[in-house]
Amino acid sequence: MVNVFAAAAQCAGVVRVLLPETIIGDSLTLHSTQTHMQQRFGGESSFTFYAICPGESVIALWHGGAIVSRQNIAIHANDTITVALPLPNYTLQPIDIRTGLPILKRNAVYVRENIALLAQPLAIQLERLPGMSSLQTGSRIAKPAYFGFSGQRLILFKNNLRLEGQQWGMDHGPEINPLYASRMELVHGADAIALAGDGVGGVIRLLPPDAIDSLIWAIHVRQSYRTNGHQFLNAIDIQHQPQRIKGLALRLSGSDSRAGNLGTPTGLLANTAFTEFAWDGGMRFERGRWMLHLEHGIYGTTIGIFTGSHSGNLTDLQNRIHNNVLPLTSFTRRIGRPNQTIYHEASQVNATYRVSPRSFIQWIAGRQYDERKEYDAHIPLNDSLAALNKPALHLHLTDYQGQLSWNTQWTDVLKTVLSIGVHHQINTFNGRFYVPNYTRHYRHGAWQMHWRKNKHAIALCTRIDHLNQVVYRNANGSVVQLQKQYLQPSIGLSWTHDPTKNQRIQLHLTSSNRPPTINEMYSNGLHHGLAVYELGNENLQQEFAHRLLSEYQITHGSLRFSATGMLQYIQGYIYSAPQNTPILTIRGAFPVTKVNQSNARLAGLHTQLDYLLRNSASISVSHQSVRTVLTDDGSTPAFTPSDQYRMIIRYPIFTTSSIHVFMEWNTLYTTKQWRVSQATDILPPPQAALVHGVRIHGERRHRQSTIEFGCGAENLFNTSYRLYTDRMRYYHDALSRNIQFYLHIPLNFYKK
């Protein structure tokens, strides 16, 4: 419960409250001289109070019948201010178990909690969310997957900008720096439809930190060192709010990470070094009824591709698999061939004009540019060609996006958003054919409604997208244009119900369409990493997906149980299937995979039980499983994640009023994937794997900042294992023991 006590006239102020991360539960009530009340559902991490009267106020967070956090504010007429409630004391001190475990926000990852994972790719960081796993194509290439959905079925947003690099297929991760975000959210139901009509697997949104009015400078330095590959990561995040320019907030963040050859329990992997850098800048300016937010970011990486995974033909591949011999190597940071170089650039503008205290118009525009270069293991035979050092594959993707929306809080319980948008995408290529030149032009309109009262909250979104796609191809010396158009109606309904203070039920129903991606339709060529000839299918129709996603949480004293279940039926599920006849080439025979469609049923379940012990130790056990069936022939599509069982034990080692140190033991058991249809893969699934990890994490509170430090070990016992969803399992084991040291130093300077 949050209370704001205010007094006086001219009540046009706006107070945005950033809530302590992960804490949700009790409804929020605003008390003012007008006895204005609002309630909060859905686990938002911020809440905005409008029409606040000038004067001194106190904001307090109530939990379990007591104030756990409070903040004094002073608001003037027409002010818009943002305040952050400090973290509740029980992050540093044992929770009084009489208040019990809180209902948790289960669809977000916070960088603050994620410090131990900060050197990992985005997909690995997201794995802690219910239903999430990752599809990997190398030690540094990972795609997030939600109950098996990935790529263009799981849409990524960088704040308000939709990321589009996934159009290029499976063998690369999202082109984004996870350190950009302070929070990564998995969005479902009506809210997901509002963001993307074709996100049949959901939407992931990366959000930057909010500017906090009481801070002049906030500087965060994060460093990490990992022994495997001798990986260093240095990151800095600077936020500044000049006192002389009221309403202005600036942010600059950057990171640099590099590693040498990575190791498995049996040896170092040749050519697996990588470098990665990212810079993001942002500016937010609020004055009167206006708010303007600008962001610009770049991200670049060069990743060595394991030499042993690049094979000439099927014979080579089978030799690699069955001989099981790693190319010998020694440690080096040099990145040779084959490798891929990725550059990503994203700019976005968000302008808001407040028409009235309860209504505002928002304009969002963005540009994105992605460049991808792939250098094959071979250099050209011709010396003059070789001297040019051109990539074998060179892709460019440019996106322009725009959206206009009208947000209205009609009453205390009803809010609507009406939006229209356009999105123009251009793809070109040089070098070897992979994805043809094309343009895609999207238009959409959406209407969204949020209603919340007492113990219920309902969100509804209807949306329609229109896609006009033109593919340009060379045919016998002339350019041929292939045009396709798709109409994509979609609808989402979400219902949140808190039957008691200790329970939460959420249901999300969606129906949506996803048009086939360009690579699903037009890919045509050899895949060196798998020695497979991949054929697209120009006749694909769009997928029509119906989903029911439910979440349930209940707490009882020191116990908390949560379950997330998903049922989905997709008409025209697009998948890649092996063909009976191999293709004969001058390089020998290659197996062929072709993109097909079938109706499919998908189901996923994640359950978790948390138990808080008296001495503030805790134990958490969870289970996750996915089942998929192609109903046309009863087979299972490839790369469906195996079942997983996880246990996390956390035990406090040392706790005072300012220092808190705990130890965490993490055990993950991944079962063998038994549900693999015949002839869908070139190698049977690997055996089950039991992997352990440990870390010691410390927090030292100094004034209003908390320094974090720690060390940990992944794959503690140096277990040799392979994962079904890692395509590198054909060639080598998963990475060996990795000991990590990390440090986070925040420097906060507050207004006097």
Add this chain to the structure above:
Amino acid sequence: MLISTLALAIFLTACKKDENEVATPAIEQNEEELITSLEVHLYRLDGTGDTAVFAFRDIDGPGGADPQPIDTIHLANETGYGCFLKLWNESVNPAEDKTIEILNESDEHLFCFSPNSADLSIVRTDSDGIFEIGLQSAWTTGAASQGELAIVLKHQPGIKNGSCDPGETDIEVSFPVHIE
């Protein structure tokens, strides 16, 4: 204000652009450097008869149209032959001779010959200075028989040791062989 102006300037000017024209797509290539055809040139070591040419041709490279039917190599029994191989890119006009490029990088390439069922022995007769190459070879037939001959070009940059084990396969073609 200076900072915000600077930030805005960076925002507006720092964009990288795609210089390609979307409506003029690049010529689609299956490989950056295509080899479409392998020719086996055989002549009798006793000097009788003409040179015979047997070929594998896939003019548009992997995918697309099927390769032309592979020629069957007809050989006389108990006879010695000289052989040289020619590689072509026939997807362009005029066709490019790729043999010389293999020869220029002979220290990275090795042709391997694997007869199966046919009574045939093959010895490479050329060298990169240390190891054999296989662009030229001497063939000796035995009794009348039928089988296959796999000709494999291995790419062995920095790892060539005279054996066919290391490296990746650049070419692998199996010719039917009739020894009559």
